Structure formats: structure tokens, C-alpha cells
Amino acid sequence: xxxxxxxxxxxxxxxxxxxxxxxxxxxxxxxxxxxxxQIRTSVEKYxxxxxxxxxxxxxxxxxxxxxxxxLIRVDIHTGFPDLLIExxxxxxTQMKSDIEKILGIESRKLRVAPSSITQPYGEPKILAExxxxxxxxxxxxxxxxxxxxxxVARTSDRGVKIQIAGRLNGSEMARVEWAREGRVPLQTxxxxxxxxxxxxxxxxxxxxxxxxxxxxxx
Numbered sequence: 001x002x003x004x005x006x007x008x009x010x011x012x013x014x015x016x017x018x019x020x021x022x023x024x025x026x027x028x029x030x031x032x033x034x035x036x037x038q039i040r041t042s043v044e045k046y047x048x049x050x051x052x053x054x055x056x057x058x059x060x061x062x063x064x065x066x067x068x069x070x071l072i073r074v075d076i077h078t079g080f081p082d083l084l085i086e087x088x089x090x091x092x093t094q095m096k097s098d099i100e101k102i103l104g105i106e107s108r109k110l111r112v113a114p115s116s117i118t119q120p121y122g123e124p125k126i127l128a129e130x131x132x133x134x135x136x137x138x139x140x141x142x143x144x145x146x147x148x149x150x151x152v153a154r155t156s157d158r159g160v161k162i163q164i165a166g167r168l169n170g171s172e173m174a175r176v177e178w179a180r181e182g183r184v185p186l187q188t189x190x191x192x193x194x195x196x197x198x199x200x201x202x203x204x205x206x207x208x209x210x211x212x213x214x215x216x217x218x
Contacts, residue, residue, distance in 0.1 A: 011191075032067065039102070071110075079116075079120030099112065119155040122194075125211075131164070132207075142177075152181070160213050161184040163209070166206060170203075184212050185214065195213075
């Protein structure tokens, strides 16, 4: 019973906040929710398609969406904002155009801005994507987890836990392995815990990767 709750949903309103910032009437909430999902999917697909080797540059940590009366602001927190802007294609302009077509809104009602992450591997999503890329390249999982914990240790975060489940190193039987460095108090509501899940498609099947990063209390 104690393992089924989502670490972020467990702390919303206490030590975590929603990435979408908006107020919606009950009749508009489903439309806004679907719109937010489409925005995130469009941004991630664009980066995967146009930015080469994005994982090594930091990837996308998270996307904040703020809805006002006549403006939608999309902040892309990434480890490579300069690379995204200077891409040979239209970069932010093209990404903004794609979102406008999906939502069916005018250009003046949408603003897309990249935001730099100073410590990319301190973001659970970026860390999980990095681990997935190493596993797809057939790097042994124990070496991958050790290297990943070292990357987080270079930041100011207080603890990290990484879990990988599936046919590890091509074994016949699936199992779960994990590594932890520092403190990761999952049962403390005031603890600020970053969490992400990312599947990695390998030649032996799908591996499930989960990352938790403890950033302190408050």
C-alpha cells in the first residue's frame, strides 16, 4: 500500500507546485488540460527531431505553461538554450508556429521562451534520459548507475536514487536493481523530491528507469 502514490502528487501544495499556472472554469478545464499535453508533446518531438544528441546537452527538464486572459506563455527549462536558438532550422520560431497550429491561436497570443538550467543532471527527467541513452548504447547498468549518481553528486542536491527494472544486461529473467547516494526521504511530505520515469527501448526489451532527487526540505 505504501508504494503506489506518485512522489510529486503526494507533495502538491506543500513542497511541490503545479507546472501549469492557470485558473479555469470546470467546463474549460478538460480543454486546457489537453492543450497543455499537446504543447509538451510538440516541444519534445521538435527537440528530438531537430537537436542532435540532445541528451548529452541536458535535454528538457520541464515545461512551465502559464495561461492568462489573452496570452499563453511556454517556458522551456533546458540544458542547451543556446543550441536550441541557434539551430540551423528556424528554432524557436518554428516551434512556436507548430504550437499555434495545434492550438489554433494567433501568434500574438503565444510566447515561447527557453530557460537555462545551470545543473542539467540535477533534473530527474534529464538524468533518466541520460541513463536511458547509456543503456541503449549497451553500457553495463551498474556502471551507468554509478556514473549517474556521480553526475548528481557534483550538484548541490542532497541525495539521489536510481532504479532500473527489466532484462538487465540481456538476462533471461527480469529484475529490479537500484542505487542510492545520500538521503532520499520519500515519506517526508516537506521534503522537496524531484521524480521522473522514462522507458528505454533496448535490443532485449523495454527497461523502466525511475529517478528521485532530494533537494532539501522547506
